[in-house]
Amino acid sequence: MRHLTQIRWRLACGLVAAAICAAPTLAEDTPLSKRIKDCAPCHGPDGNSRTATIPSLAGQPKFFILDQLIFIREGVRPVEAMAPFVKTLKEDEIVALAEHYAALPPKSSDENVDPALVVRGAALALRLRCASCHLPSLVGQEQIPRLAKQRIDYMNEVMKAYRDGRRKGGDSIMAATVFGISDADILALAHYAASR
Amino acid sequence: MITKNSRGKSFIAIGAISILTLGVTAALAQKPPVRRGPPGLSTMDKSDRTMSNQSQKLRPHRAPPIATALDKIPVGKLKLPAGFKAEIWSHGHVNGRTMVWGSKGTMFMGSRRIGRVYAVVDKGDRREVKTIATGLTHPNGLAFRNGSLYVFAIHKVFRYDSIEDKLDNPGEPVDLTQAFNLPPEIHHNWKYVDFGPDGKLYVQVGANCNICEFNPGIRGHIRRYNADGSGMQIVARGIRNTVGFAWHPVTGELWFTDNGRDWAGNDGPQDELNRVPRNQEGANFGFPYCHANGIPDRDIVRPNPCAGVIMPAALTGPHAAGLGIKFYTGDMFPREYRNVAFIARHGSWNRENKFGYDVVTAKVQPDGTALIQPFMTGLLDENTNAFFGRPAYVLQMPDGSLLVSDEQNSATYRISYSGPK
Structure with missing residues (x-):
């Protein structure tokens, strides 16, 4: 029962993400700014997420972002909502995205900290x-x-x-x-x- | 609107969970208190967290998931005994680790995090790398028999039949997952597998923790199967995490590397090279109660922890991470290397001064122990505490040279000998 509820909860989060996030641009050689616009609806225009269960990327170490984008692209870390965004990403675009988000200043979450x-x-x-x-x-x-x-x-x-x-x-x-x-x-x- | 509805439903669901949880808590409160470990720790995981000084020199290293450029591969740093030389044999197979030969000369490579299996085809003056499987979970276990490649990815087992005839389009493999019925936890469960001299398929199952007690019928051992996954037997137990084993060419005995526990200090307990003595199959190698050459565990204390435990044939160094092992049976190297084991040491992470990052030899002594000596070094600079590569596995080539895989640089080195014999 509880397990089922958790699955529903995760499914709901996926739907939220899919509904909010703009349809990805699948054209090759997309400029970095276009890629960043794809990320913004969920992860925040400044890399600080205001979306439930979606992580902030601002100030993340460069290699962490790079690794995760590659793992998600390879399908070894399956993230359904991310799949359309990462499947055409090339190595140099991943490096550029990682450098972009690593350089952004992180801001506190808008949740209540107890x-x-x-x-x-x-x-x-x-x-x-x-x-x-x-x-x-x-x-x-x-x-x-x-x-x-x-x-x-x-x-x-x-x-x-x-x-x-x-x-x-x-x-x-x-x-x-x-x-x-x-x-x-x-x-x-x-x-x-x-x-x- | 859809978004709001979805969220609203989810919050209601969470509310329901909280009420259920409160109910369960109230019921539990009436029972006598159960003895528990320190807060925040599983009662099963016994590692002494207070030992940590939160040192930032004890963290795992990164294996870049992008191949090192050919001119940056540190082959020039490798140091070998006189008469030996190293060259880059293959590269570009991102984070490739385990290596097995196909019967038609293809070299297959498994990996961990990147989730790929590669086929490396020798084109004479160069090697062509093909990715034959992706998206697997730590497909480190590879074995080859009768034209088929067996791929073990944690508990999933796939057999690619006639694989060398269709490297560009391997098709769907035969799924043997159910037959092997392996535990699905990932930690220390990336597989090492190989066919033994008895034709059985030998498979490791690690302990899914740093230091804990576990069901020895499920974890912490080497088991063997018929090639179809039937007839499982436990061959050696009390093993924390072996990811390399081989059979001595003369005695036929099984030798395996085992990685010692972490978070118990810089100096140990040391990793082990073990021998399963003939007629002692199923023997106990000590984990989690007895480490290295008879060191009782500091956290899981029990009387006579080393009673009945088979001591290692050799200690292979603190946190050294000995992975692949192969006995040398070729003719290229000098005679003293015959039947000597080569062991790739991946190098330490849970140690302030780095250790390993090399290939050592293990020379078997008449009493069944082994003598460990350096063979391929140069990837660790002790003065700056920096490493340049991480040897993972070794593989003898048909001409008697030796391949060493470097997971960090996504390359293999071919070591050959041309000096006097």
Whole structure:
């Protein structure tokens, strides 16, 4: 029952994304600005998402964006809403998009951050050694994403997906890190990260 | 309008979940408290999180999913014993790792994150790289038998029949996933597979954690099957994560590399090279209770953790990540290399001063242990703590030269010998 509801919820998110996002331009050799316009309806014109469960890209490490665009294009990280946008992307366009979003200033999420959950999340983050990879400021580095100022609803879903084996592609070290932790702990981590 | 409706429905659904959850919590509260681990940790994952100093030198490295340009491949940095030389044999197979030969001379490569399987065809003066499968989840396990390529992608198993006759259009493979019935978790479950001298297909299943207890009938072992996925037997257990094994050419015994646990310090426990002694199939190699040459685990404490555990034939270094192993049976290299194992060490990530990033030899001693010595070095600069490539697997060529795959640079190096024998 609960599982079914979660599937519906994800499906609904996909529909929202598909409805909001403009139809992709499939012509080859599209200029970068055109590509960026394709991304803006969901990820925000400045790379800061105001759409539920859609991640912010502003200030993400260049290599993280590059890796993910390639994994999504290859189908090893299947993201249905992204598929039409990435399937014609060439390596040099991916590098240019990665550089573009890496250079944009990240802004805080428009969601409400719960201070009590932030305190709890900070203690958990210490135990889970988040800073070893994501850095103490949680701004990320190289292939490891920025978590600071990321959307809470997005991180909440992604960490659960890692834990439950639904997140494909990328490294599996995140799966080992969140191995067996509770939904409540994941939510606290998401609030903590968003507050940074 | 559709958007609003979809969102509205979803929020109602979430509300319903919260009410259900509250109900369950209230029911649980009446039961006696269950002993749990520290908050934020699974009761199964025992790794001591407080050990971390949150050092930023302990993180995994990136394998660029774009091939290194030919003139940037660091073949010039490779150092080898006198008389040996290295050259680039193939390149452009993004993040290619495992290597097997087809019977008609095609070299097949598996990968991890990029999800591709490649066919490398020798055209004399150059190699042509074809991508024969994409979108798979860590298709690291490759084996070849009777014209068919077996591809293991975590729990999915595909057989491409007569593959070398149709490299440009491989078609749909035979799906053997159900027959093999492997666990679907991804972590430490990218496969290494190979046909043994007994004609059985040997398959690894890693522990899906850094350090935890698990059902030894499902995980943490090497198993073997008939080629159709029937007749599963466990061959060796108590293994954290082996992604390379081979059979000694003379004794026929199974040797395997095993990666030691992380987050327990820079110096270990060291990785292992293990030998499954003849007539001791099913033997226990210690994980998660006993590491390296008899070190009890610091987090999962039990009496006599190393009792009955077979000790490694050799330690292969802290966090060194020994992956591929092959025994040398060719005629090209000097006689002292005969039946010596070559082991590719991918190099450390969970260690402040990097270690490995090389190929070592393991010379089997009369007592069944092995002596580890450097063979191919130069990809690690200890002074700057920088690495330039990551050897993953080794493969003997028909002429007796040795191929080494470099996952980081999407290239293979051919090592040949032309000195005095």
